[in-house]
Amino acid sequence: xxxxxILTAEKITRDLLPQQFGRRGKxxxxxxxxxxxxxxxxxxxxxxxxxxxxxxGDYVSWGIYISNFVFFVAISLVGSLITAIFRLxxxxxxxxxTRIAEIIAVSAILFASxxxxxxxxxxxRLVNLFAHxxxxxxxxxxxxxxxxxxxxxLLLLYLPMLPDYKFMLENKxxxxxxxxxxxxxxxxxxxxxxxxxxxxxxxxxxxxxMIVPVAFCIHTVTSWxxxxxxxxxxxxxxxxxxxxxxxxxxGAGGVVVAMYVFRKVYTLQQYITExxxxxxxxAVVLLAFLYLYFNVNEYLVPAFKMKKPExxxxxxxxxxxxxxxxxxxxxxxxxxxxxxxxxxxxxxPLPMFIAGCMVVVGAWFKRYLIVTPTLxxxxxxxxxxxxxxxxxxxxxxxxxxxxxxxxxxxxxxTLFVRIFPIIPIHETIExxxxxxxx
Amino acid sequence: MKxxxxxxxxxxxxxxxxxxxxxxxxxxxxxxxxxLNYYMPNDKIPYLKVNAKEKVERKFIPxxxxxxxxxxxxxSETNLLGKIKTNETGEGKVYIPxxxxxxxxxxxxxxxSVTTEANKxxxxxxxxxxxxxxxxxxxxxxxxxTKKVSVKVMELNNGEWxxxxxxxxxxxxxxxxxxxxxxxxxxxxTDSTGIVIAEFKRDSLPGDEKGNLILIARTEDNESYGNxxxxxxxxxxxxxxxDNSFFNKRALWATGFRAPFWLLGLASCIIIGVWGTxxxxxxxxxxxxxxxxxxx
Numbered sequence: 001x002x003x004x005x006i007l008t009a010e011k012i013t014r015d016l017l018p019q020q021f022g023r024r025g026k027x028x029x030x031x032x033x034x035x036x037x038x039x040x041x042x043x044x045x046x047x048x049x050x051x052x053x054x055x056x057g058d059y060v061s062w063g064i065y066i067s068n069f070v071f072f073v074a075i076s077l078v079g080s081l082i083t084a085i086f087r088l089x090x091x092x093x094x095x096x097x098t099r100i101a102e103i104i105a106v107s108a109i110l111f112a113s114x115x116x117x118x119x120x121x122x123x124x125r126l127v128n129l130f131a132h133x134x135x136x137x138x139x140x141x142x143x144x145x146x147x148x149x150x151x152x153x154l155l156l157l158y159l160p161m162l163p164d165y166k167f168m169l170e171n172k173x174x175x176x177x178x179x180x181x182x183x184x185x186x187x188x189x190x191x192x193x194x195x196x197x198x199x200x201x202x203x204x205x206x207x208x209x210m211i212v213p214v215a216f217c218i219h220t221v222t223s224w225x226x227x228x229x230x231x232x233x234x235x236x237x238x239x240x241x242x243x244x245x246x247x248x249x250x251g252a253g254g255v256v257v258a259m260y261v262f263r264k265v266y267t268l269q270q271y272i273t274e275x276x277x278x279x280x281x282x283a284v285v286l287l288a289f290l291y292l293y294f295n296v297n298e299y300l301v302p303a304f305k306m307k308k309p310e311x312x313x314x315x316x317x318x319x320x321x322x323x324x325x326x327x328x329x330x331x332x333x334x335x336x337x338x339x340x341x342x343x344x345x346x347x348x349p350l351p352m353f354i355a356g357c358m359v360v361v362g363a364w365f366k367r368y369l370i371v372t373p374t375l376x377x378x379x380x381x382x383x384x385x386x387x388x389x390x391x392x393x394x395x396x397x398x399x400x401x402x403x404x405x406x407x408x409x410x411x412x413x414t415l416f417v418r419i420f421p422i423i424p425i426h427e428t429i430e431x432x433x434x435x436x437x438x
Numbered sequence: 439m440k441x442x443x444x445x446x447x448x449x450x451x452x453x454x455x456x457x458x459x460x461x462x463x464x465x466x467x468x469x470x471x472x473x474l475n476y477y478m479p480n481d482k483i484p485y486l487k488v489n490a491k492e493k494v495e496r497k498f499i500p501x502x503x504x505x506x507x508x509x510x511x512x513x514s515e516t517n518l519l520g521k522i523k524t525n526e527t528g529e530g531k532v533y534i535p536x537x538x539x540x541x542x543x544x545x546x547x548x549x550x551s552v553t554t555e556a557n558k559x560x561x562x563x564x565x566x567x568x569x570x571x572x573x574x575x576x577x578x579x580x581x582x583x584t585k586k587v588s589v590k591v592m593e594l595n596n597g598e599w600x601x602x603x604x605x606x607x608x609x610x611x612x613x614x615x616x617x618x619x620x621x622x623x624x625x626x627x628t629d630s631t632g633i634v635i636a637e638f639k640r641d642s643l644p645g646d647e648k649g650n651l652i653l654i655a656r657t658e659d660n661e662s663y664g665n666x667x668x669x670x671x672x673x674x675x676x677x678x679x680x681d682n683s684f685f686n687k688r689a690l691w692a693t694g695f696r697a698p699f700w701l702l703g704l705a706s707c708i709i710i711g712v713w714g715t716x717x718x719x720x721x722x723x724x725x726x727x728x729x730x731x732x733x734x
Contacts (some may be wrong), residue, residue, distance in 0.1 A: 134697065135701060135705055136690065136697050136701070137604050144709060148712055151716055155719060155720075155723075188730075189729075189731055191729055195729050201728060202722070203719050206719060207719065210715060293669075362594050
């Protein structure tokens with residue numbers, strides 16, 4: 001890590017300890033809470049009046065909620081990439097990014113679970129999934145794998161953070177009472193003894209190994225919710241790999257955006273350096289190429305054959321009702337970020353931030369395009385269907401709930417940064433010592 | 439007429455005439471064909487179905503979004519049965535409301551009409567039908583081992599129900615996806631007493647749990663009577679019992695079956711393995727906590 005040879009433990013601790021929100025932080029948190037409250041009110045309306053308040057119908061029964069769910073599951077995958085894959089591969093430069101990736105993963109997977117309950121319409125029926133679930137159904141696999149991934153991600157966030165509690169408790173007199181109590185409950189027992197370190201290290205390695213197959217499962221299983229049907233646009237053997245590659249891309253894009261924001265807001269230029277952006281930029285380009293490759297397979301091969309049921313779906317995407325959104329997702333979500341990040345100048349913080357935003361926004365629309373247009377092209381003609389069932393645009397309640405869930409995920413990340421150090425203090429000090437020794 | 443000064447002026451005038459000619463041709467409104475059919479399902483609310491279409495090069499093209507008003511008797515606000523807008527297949531339906539009961543009871547025959555107003559494309563259109571109220575009664579006759587169905591059609595004439603002769607009927611058994619004729623004949627015609635007897639030739643047909651079948655007799659687009667339906671339940675079928683035994687069968691692919699034991703075993707092993715490891719890690723975490731407390 002550049003500049004770390006001149007960083008002392010005191011300075012690192014001072015720089016990385018959580019800070020109080022400034023004016024901008026308070027406004028940002030207020031906006032997020034407001035959006036969440038609007039979403040909660042819309043959900044109250046949905047509970048009271050039923051799914052009739054949505055614009056979903058006989059054909060589009062999976063609308064913006066499921067698109068959002070797939071987006072959350074996708075972005076959560078980054079936890080496994082940066083925390084586990086990089087850790088197991090001894091990629092030491094990723095140390096300042098691990099906690100960013102892990103909190104994105106935890107908040108995203110939490111809201112993925114919640115949005116599924118929202119989509120059910122009758123939340124109390126969730127219990128039936130456990131009581132009467134069929135093991136042959138991909139929905140049960142999804143429930144099992146999401147809950148497993150959530151627990152692993154929480155442990156992988158918590159265990160490496162244990163040594164940092166010591167630093168957080170050092171200035172406990174200045175902390176509010178609830179924070180002091182929280183830190184004491186969750187981390188005061190960490191003394192840094194050899195035995196504690198040994199157990200913790202072993203547990204982190206086990207978690208890092210475990211999270212990789214579970215992460216691959218979580219998104220592969222999500223893709224199978226679609227791919228195990230015969231429907232045009234979903235009936236594909238490519239879907240698991242296509243989803244996993246897309247998930248890594250959007251997750252990496254999300255980390256890039258978070259890196260830039262935290263670096264700028266908390267003045268972390270010495271810890272999240274241009275080198276980190278450069279390396280993350282290369283990772284994003286690689287992942288974007290990979291995802292582009294799977295997209296070519298996913299669309300070009302069926303388009304070459306143009307089987308009758310696929311024809312209406314593909315025509316609608318390429319030149320029809322969804323063409324604008326489709327080409328936006330392809331260009332903004334993949335092509336333009338590749339063009340920006342392939343050149344060294346594009347891998348500077350600001351262009352990286354712009355490219356990261358493009359990847360994330362493009363990815364959200366991409367999930368919408370995966371879910372909705374297929375539902376509008378059933379195999380049997382829409383006989384005696386009401387005109388409104390032939391098109392889909394989310395109602396204001398759907399938008400409010402979806403945006404509320406996105407704001408909720410951002411709020412968790414925001415509050416986490418207020419309470420915990422977003423860059424691991426202990427690991428950064430250790431790495432600084434090692435660099436100094438060399 | 440003043441002679442044009444040069445050939446360009448002549449060309450311009452010719453073009454202008456051609457264009458106005460095309461425009462005039464475009465402004466000619468098309469003819470809309472309206473059909474009105476009367477339906478009287480067994481013991482249900484009668485309704486009228488409107489069908490709007492246009493004849494284009496020997497083909498009838500259904501016309502959607504055509505607004506039409508349907509009346510009973512004279513066209514007035516009080517006789518308005520309802521307003522419809524045709525769907526994608528050019529059809530619209532109006533149920534006969536209870537407030538026209540007086541007109542319904544007194545009129546014989548019943549006169550219905552449908553009208554549309556002229557719009558940008560079509561001229562106004564109107565169609566009328568006169569319907570004589572009719573009822574269908576179904577009875578069964580068993581002679582030796584032959585099962586027969588007797589259908590009687592009666593029409594309302596001056597407040598009196600009289601036999602309707604020479605009425606063409608279809609007699610069939612109601613099945614899930616359509617109607618199965620009870621014999622070899624496609625249609626049957628009533629005699630002077632308004633009765634027709636048809637032989638039932640569909641032995642051993644699966645019925646419900648009690649072996650019940652639904653017999654139906656109907657007229658189809660009859661000019662005087664419209665579409666009238668009669669129904670009767672007869673125990674002439676083979677009783678079928680719902681097979682629920684498959685709920686306990688196990689198979690990987692069939693969606694109605696339970697999961698096979700090997701899949702349950704394999705999945706349980708994976709889940710127990712992963713969650714067992716997680717429990718182990720939580721125990722390790724508690725161990726870290728215990729070590730910290732004891733080192734104080």
